[in-house]
Amino acid sequence: MKIDKFFTPKSVAVIGASREAGKIGNTILQNLISGGFAGEIYPVNPNAVEILGKKCYPNINSVAAETDLAVICVPAPVVLSAAKDVIKKKVGAVIVVSSGFKEIGNIAAEKKLAALFMKAKIPLIGPNCLGVFDAHTKVDTLFLPVARLERPNKGKISFISQSGALGSAMLDLASAAGLGFAKFVSYGNASGINENDLLEYLSKDNQTGVICFYVEGLADGKRFMKTVSKISKPIIVLKGGRSAEGKKAALSHTGSIAGESKIYSGAFKQAGAVEVDGLEEMFAAAHVFEKLSVKPRGRRVQIITNGGGHGIVSADAVAVNNLPFAVLSEKTTAVLKKELPSICSIANPLDIVGDATAERFLLSISACQSDKNVDALVVNLLPQTPTVDHEKIVQKLKQMNASKPIVLVITGGKYAVEVARKYENAGFPVFQYPEIAVKALAAYLKHNR
Amino acid sequence: MKIDKFFTPKSVAVIGASREAGKIGNTILQNLISGGFAGEIYPVNPNAVEILGKKCYPNINSVAAETDLAVICVPAPVVLSAAKDVIKKKVGAVIVVSSGFKEIGNIAAEKKLAALFMKAKIPLIGPNCLGVFDAHTKVDTLFLPVARLERPNKGKISFISQSGALGSAMLDLASAAGLGFAKFVSYGNASGINENDLLEYLSKDNQTGVICFYVEGLADGKRFMKTVSKISKPIIVLKGGRSAEGKKAALSHTGSIAGESKIYSGAFKQAGAVEVDGLEEMFAAAHVFEKLSVKPRGRRVQIITNGGGHGIVSADAVAVNNLPFAVLSEKTTAVLKKELPSICSIANPLDIVGDATAERFLLSISACQSDKNVDALVVNLLPQTPTVDHEKIVQKLKQMNASKPIVLVITGGKYAVEVARKYENAGFPVFQYPEIAVKALAAYLKHNR
Numbered sequence: 099m100k101i102d103k104f105f106t107p108k109s110v111a112v113i114g115a116s117r118e119a120g121k122i123g124n125t126i127l128q129n130l131i132s133g134g135f136a137g138e139i140y141p142v143n144p145n146a147v148e149i150l151g152k153k154c155y156p157n158i159n160s161v162a163a164e165t166d167l168a169v170i171c172v173p174a175p176v177v178l179s180a181a182k183d184v185i186k187k188k189v190g191a192v193i194v195v196s197s198g199f200k201e202i203g204n205i206a207a208e209k210k211l212a213a214l215f216m217k218a219k220i221p222l223i224g225p226n227c228l229g230v231f232d233a234h235t236k237v238d239t240l241f242l243p244v245a246r247l248e249r250p251n252k253g254k255i256s257f258i259s260q261s262g263a264l265g266s267a268m269l270d271l272a273s274a275a276g277l278g279f280a281k282f283v284s285y286g287n288a289s290g291i292n293e294n295d296l297l298e299y300l301s302k303d304n305q306t307g308v309i310c311f312y313v314e315g316l317a318d319g320k321r322f323m324k325t326v327s328k329i330s331k332p333i334i335v336l337k338g339g340r341s342a343e344g345k346k347a348a349l350s351h352t353g354s355i356a357g358e359s360k361i362y363s364g365a366f367k368q369a370g371a372v373e374v375d376g377l378e379e380m381f382a383a384a385h386v387f388e389k390l391s392v393k394p395r396g397r398r399v400q401i402i403t404n405g406g407g408h409g410i411v412s413a414d415a416v417a418v419n420n421l422p423f424a425v426l427s428e429k430t431t432a433v434l435k436k437e438l439p440s441i442c443s444i445a446n447p448l449d450i451v452g453d454a455t456a457e458r459f460l461l462s463i464s465a466c467q468s469d470k471n472v473d474a475l476v477v478n479l480l481p482q483t484p485t486v487d488h489e490k491i492v493q494k495l496k497q498m499n500a501s502k503p504i505v506l507v508i509t510g511g512k513y514a515v516e517v518a519r520k521y522e523n524a525g526f527p528v529f530q531y532p533e534i535a536v537k538a539l540a541a542y543l544k545h546n547r
Numbered sequence: 548m549k550i551d552k553f554f555t556p557k558s559v560a561v562i563g564a565s566r567e568a569g570k571i572g573n574t575i576l577q578n579l580i581s582g583g584f585a586g587e588i589y590p591v592n593p594n595a596v597e598i599l600g601k602k603c604y605p606n607i608n609s610v611a612a613e614t615d616l617a618v619i620c621v622p623a624p625v626v627l628s629a630a631k632d633v634i635k636k637k638v639g640a641v642i643v644v645s646s647g648f649k650e651i652g653n654i655a656a657e658k659k660l661a662a663l664f665m666k667a668k669i670p671l672i673g674p675n676c677l678g679v680f681d682a683h684t685k686v687d688t689l690f691l692p693v694a695r696l697e698r699p700n701k702g703k704i705s706f707i708s709q710s711g712a713l714g715s716a717m718l719d720l721a722s723a724a725g726l727g728f729a730k731f732v733s734y735g736n737a738s739g740i741n742e743n744d745l746l747e748y749l750s751k752d753n754q755t756g757v758i759c760f761y762v763e764g765l766a767d768g769k770r771f772m773k774t775v776s777k778i779s780k781p782i783i784v785l786k787g788g789r790s791a792e793g794k795k796a797a798l799s800h801t802g803s804i805a806g807e808s809k810i811y812s813g814a815f816k817q818a819g820a821v822e823v824d825g826l827e828e829m830f831a832a833a834h835v836f837e838k839l840s841v842k843p844r845g846r847r848v849q850i851i852t853n854g855g856g857h858g859i860v861s862a863d864a865v866a867v868n869n870l871p872f873a874v875l876s877e878k879t880t881a882v883l884k885k886e887l888p889s890i891c892s893i894a895n896p897l898d899i900v901g902d903a904t905a906e907r908f909l910l911s912i913s914a915c916q917s918d919k920n921v922d923a924l925v926v927n928l929l930p931q932t933p934t935v936d937h938e939k940i941v942q943k944l945k946q947m948n949a950s951k952p953i954v955l956v957i958t959g960g961k962y963a964v965e966v967a968r969k970y971e972n973a974g975f976p977v978f979q980y981p982e983i984a985v986k987a988l989a990a991y992l993k994h995n996r
Contacts, residue, residue: 120933202890247931248960261856263901266931267958271979274960312856338859341866343895350892351855375867376982377860377958406800407710407761410787411826417790418824441651443799446792452712482696482715484569509716509826511697511723530720533825 101221101291101299103190105232105281107166108137111158111189113180114172114196115141115149122195122241123171127152129244134236140165158187166190169229169239174198174207177225181211185218192290193239194224200287200353201226212289221295227286228262231269233279234305240284242266253278254307254388256300258293260314260352261338262286264377268312272381276522278388280305287352292317294325301329308387310380311371314338315354319365326369332387332545333371336380337362372541382534383541389527390503390542396473397543398424399536400466401447403478404454404486408507408532409447412476415536421543424472430465437461452483456490463495467502474503474543476536481510481517488517492524505539507532550670550740550748552639554681554730556615557586560607560638562629563621563645564590564598571644571690572620576601578693583685589614607636615639618678618688623647623656626674630660634667641739642688643673649736649802650675661738670744676735677711680718682728683754689733691715702727703756703837705749707742709763709801710787711735713826717761721830725971727837729754736801741766743774750778757836759829760820763787764803768814775818781836781994782820785829786811821990831983832990838976839952839991845922846992847873848985849915850896852927853903853935857956857981858896861925864985870992873921879914886910901932905939912944916951923992925985927956930966937966941973954988956981 110130116123123143127150130139141149144156155161158168158180168184170177170192177196184192192215199208208225215222223229229239233252240247247266250273257272259265262284269282280303283296293313300306309331316322326333339348340359348354366373374380399421403409416423423446426434434444438458443449448466450458459479466472481488495504506528508518518528529535559579565572572592576599579588590598593605604610607617607629617633619626619641626645633641641664648657657674664671672678678688682701689696696715699722706721708714711733718731729752732745742762749755758780765771775782788797789808797803815822823829848870852858865872872895875883883893887907892898897915899907908928915921930937944953955977957967967977978984 242931243933246933246959246962248962259856261854261859263854263929263931264856264860264958267854267857267929267963270931270959270963274964314856314859336860338856338863340863343866343872344859344862346894347855347859347862347892347896347898350894351859351898376864376980378980378983405710405712405716406796407708407713407763407787408716410710410763410793410796410800411713411785413793413796414787414790415825417792423792443796445795445799447796449796449800480712480716482691482712482719484692484695509713510695510719513695513697514716514719515723531825531827534827 099219099221099295101191101295103166104193104221104223104230105237106235107190107237109140109163109165110135110137110167110169110237111140111142111161111165113142113158113168113170113184115143115154117146117149125241125243126169126171126239129238129240133238133249135238138163158183167193167237169193169195171195171241174204178207178211181214185214185220189220191221193227193229194222195227195229195239195241197226199225208287208289215290222290223283224286225289228266228284231282240266248273250277250279253280254305255279255310255384256281256303256306257310258283258285258296259312260285261312264312268377268381276519277381277385288317294318294321297325297329301331306331308384309333310384311335312338314348314352323365323369326371334380334383334541335366335371335373336377337373372545378534379537382529382538386505386527386538386542389525392501392503394473394503394543394546397547398422398471398473399476399539400424400426400472401476402462402466403447403449404452404483405478405480406449408478408480408509409449412478412507412532412536413447415533419536419540421540427469427471430469433465434462453485455485456487459486459491460494464498467498467500472502474539476505476507476539478507478532481508481514488520492520495526496524503539503542505529505535507535548668548670548744550640550744552615553642553672553679554686555684556639556686558589558612558614559584559586559616559618559686560589560591560610560614562591562607562617562619562633564592564603566595566598574690574692575618575620575688578687578689582687582698584687587612607632616642616686618642618644620644620690623653627656627660630663634663634669638669640670642676642678643671644676644678644688644690646675648674657736657738664739671739672732673735674738677715677733680731689715697722699726699728702729703754704728704759704833705730705752705755706759707732707734707745708761709734710761713761717826717830726830726834737766743767743770746774746778750780755780757833758782759833760784761787763797763801772814772818775820783829783832783990784815784820784822785826786822821994827983828986831978831987835954835976835987835991838974841950841952843922843952843992843995846996847871847920847922848925848988849873849875849921850925851911851915852896852898853901853932854927854929855898857927857929857958858898861927861956861981861985862896864982868985868989870989876918876920879918882914883911902934904934905936908935908940909943913947916947916949921951923952923988925954925956925988927981930957930959930963937969941969944975945973952988952991954978954984956984
């Protein structure tokens with residue numbers, strides 16, 4: 099079933115548009131209007147003539163033009179009747195935001211709803227979901243106000259979440275961190291479109307470079323395995339309900355049978371997905387995939403640092419993540435011995451010590467970039483010392499056109515965050531903690547093996 | 548040896564004070580003057596009459612008044628002569644910031660230096676260190692400018708770091724996060740005062756509530772064990788050099804024989820210190836100890852959430868950290884069943900669902916606070932929904948005067964950070980990620996067992 103109308107509709111109807119600020123049907127309309135969606139927007143509400151400056155329609159069938167996407171956000175008891183209207187209208191895709199179905203035991207109504215759309219061959223997302231946010235087309239059916247949930251800029255991360263609240267909180271956090279997104283989908287009860295349909299779609303989506311997936315239970319495990327093993331893009335999975343208590347909670351949350359976490363882990367591994375242990379790890383890995391596109395030839399990591407402690411903590415993290423350590427070639431060692439002050443430690447970590455300058459960093463990075471024994475770099479760039487000219491490093495790094503992945507660690511407060519933003523803008527993923535940077539790099543190197 | 552003059556001196560002399568902005572001896576003087584240190588400050592430099600508006604002395608012995616603390620930041624070759632001067636002056640304590648000793652193989656000079664101060668019975672911190680920052684007295688010998696390294700407000704965290712750069716980066720990060728500090732010490736080569744002296748001192752220091760410790764190698768393992776096992780305050784240790792490569796790096800960084808990490812881990816455990824795996828974890832744990840003072844009666848954790856996914860991820864984290872789950876009493880269950888909407892899941896996690904209000908949160912927290920089956924609470928408070936009045940929760944939580952530890956999870960961007968700050972200001976530790984919050988709470992519950 100074609101599902102592109104969810105993401106690239108020319109027109110969106112909001113069935114249940116409301117005049118009252120704070121209501122779901124008002125927030126969705128508001129977000130579409132002010133978020134920059136360029137297509138037509140049709141509010142549908144039999145009791146209004148105009149909402150938020152847009153002409154309002156009593157019924158979707160009174161809209162003369164074709165409608166690509168219908169968002170249904172009326173109360174559960176009238177969803178079926180709204181569904182019949184949008185089927186009559188032959189819309190291209192439907193998102194049912196409304197809750198009050200399977201998740202509260204109302205299984206019959208949900209089955210009926212799904213069957214109607216199935217018969218009409220109209221793809222359905224939901225019910226009981228937030229729906230879609232597309233950072234490129236600005237389709238936005240999330241009923242959370244922008245003041246409380248920032249929308250991210252365009253980028254390569256797509257995120258499918260079985261939990262709407264978790265998904266939206268992470269979307270908000272990622273926006274503030276400056277991570278770029280392609281698509282976000284909260285698919286709720288998955289009565290129509292499920293995670294497999296979405297994964298297949300995203301695997302062919304040009305804007306999506308990495309797929310994050312929060313899942314409690316799979317709709318169809320076999321199909322999932324088949325789908326994921328065919329996808330060459332990185333998929334980062336966080337499985338909710340790995341513990342007995344988490345499993346029980348998943349059952350009452352999304353009605354998911356969470357299954358044995360070991361079986362899931364095995365399946366994720368076999369299918370080539372990267373499983374992570376928590377939310378931070380998921381977005382740290384996505385961060386590296388979002389920024390980097392250079393393909394590593396191996397997994398040997400070289401650490402560079404202007405702080406001994408950070409070098410050591412990075413080395414411990416490289417070991418914990420089972421990554422091999424690079425051993426600098428004789429040639430590189432000779433060059434560095436000649437050019438660097440004798441107090442520097444030319445090894446792995448390569449410690450260019452506390453008074454390191456931009457030149458020392460650039461010399462070291464460049465030497466490692468051209469050393470055939472090195473596959474990837476972790477560069478600890480502590481910004482508290484006044485000796486480093488970051489502007490210079492940023493400019494030269496951009497010109498260097500790195501042929502090997504580089505992740506940066508910049509630990510600190512206000513000034514450090516400003517500095518980090520400069521490197522981020524130049525295309526380098528930056529992390530506060532060495533252990534998180536290395537973990538995220540490990541996911542990148544693992545996928546690109 | 549009494550070492551309080553490092554932290555509460557009435558006067559500080561800066562031997563090697565410089566007129567040139569950017570020089571170590573200028574930055575230290577500047578930070579003492581503008582940081583709010585209330586005592587006397589004596590710049591010492593034979594070539595200047597006045598520096599930064601302060602009268603300058605050619606030699607410390609030309610200062611007429613007593614001098615409690617001398618900070619020596621002259622180049623290594625003249626440190627010994629400066630040392631003789633301060634010994635003649637009978638200062639109360641000395642910090643030798645200058646590098647160029649043991650860490651570059653200059654062992655003889657360092658031994659001589661240490662012996663001089665030992666004989667004079669003057670306590671020595673350093674050489675090759677940043678020295679001391681005291682958030683209460685504003686003693687500040689860190690030669691890093693405030694524009695690049697923010698100093699934290701007063702609070703309960705003390706941090707001893709064998710690595711100056713790592714220590715200062717984390718101090719900066721913690722400042723930006725709003726964590727309150729008591730004392731920070733970078734003790735460098737530890738020729739005089741070592742980690743054991745500092746731990747003993749901090750264990751008796753009224754301002755210190757929790758001790759963070761970054762260590763690569765111990766000066767005296769037996770004394771460390773004895774010292775730590777006598778300390779009842781929480782000690783959170785990050786051991787650098789747990790891997791073979793990290794160990795090698797530690798040897799060239801601080802000259803530390805890093806030893807077998809398993810032996811260290813065993814010793815930390817036996818001595819009652821909490822060992823952590825990374826920098827983030829260290830400060831997350833410190834954060835909980837800084838905010839909370841209520842003593843838990845056990846370790847049974849109850850999760851509350853307005854987002855199903857966050858509840859599940861929290862539950863998985865509780866299980867991973869081997870914490871027992873609380874089982875709500877029949878009485879609590881009955882109260883919650885009566886008062887909460889039927890869609891809520893009264894279990895562990897207690898899921899008060901997406902449209903939760905302040906009232907629902909307060910009812911749930913209060914019921915768990917008075918349930919004898921609950922020892923601690925993890926409350927996931929996702930702020931993206933407009934239904935929650937945070938001001939109200941903050942006010943009532945303050946009045947509640949919680950008898951059990953509460954940690955909060957507030958995931959999100961700008962608005963979430965604002966909301967989190969309100970709870971922080973009211974005395975509750977807040978985290979972005981449920982897995983980090985639970986890990987930090989685990990350290991708290993483990994220590995207070």
